[in-house]
Amino acid sequence: MLDLAILILFSIAILLFVLSFFRKDRTADIEKQLENISIRYMQEMYQLKKKIRLLEEELLINHQSSAFLKQSKSSSKQQLLKEIVERYEQGDDIEEIAEATELTIDEVQGLLLPYLQAEKEEGR
Structure with missing residues (x-):
């Protein structure tokens, strides 16, 4: 009886061993899926x-162009301020300067304010 049990177990082992060769390998599928995911990533x-x-x-192009625009605006503002101060020093009144530069009287006064304050401090 023991011999029969050993023989049955041995035959089952051989059968399972042979079936394992025909069985689909899941690790290969998982490796392929992992490789595909890696490639997609x-x-x-x-x-x-x-x-x-x-x-x-x-962003770099926009930054450079905005820096250029700021620089040109600053340059044109300085040029405008220079023109206003020159006209003021020549004796033009604020209304005439505003009309010539196409600014409002308040804007001209605002631009001249630092110049006028410096002029007052020098006069003291």
Whole structure:
């Protein structure tokens, strides 16, 4: 009886061993899925880096152009202020300066205010 049990167990072992060769390997499927996910992740990372680079370039261009605009505005404002001060020193009154520069009287006074204050302090 013991021999029969050993023989049955041995035959079952051989049968299972042979079936294991025909059985589908799940680890290979999991490895393929993991590889596909990894490839997709790498592609998405590449696309994101590409978009970030484009955005950085756009931001840099916008920053440079805004700095240029600020500089040119500052330069034109200084030129306008210089013109206003020159006219004021020549004896033009504020109304005439405002009309010539196409500014309001308040704007001309606001631009001349630091100049007038410095002039008052020198006169003391």
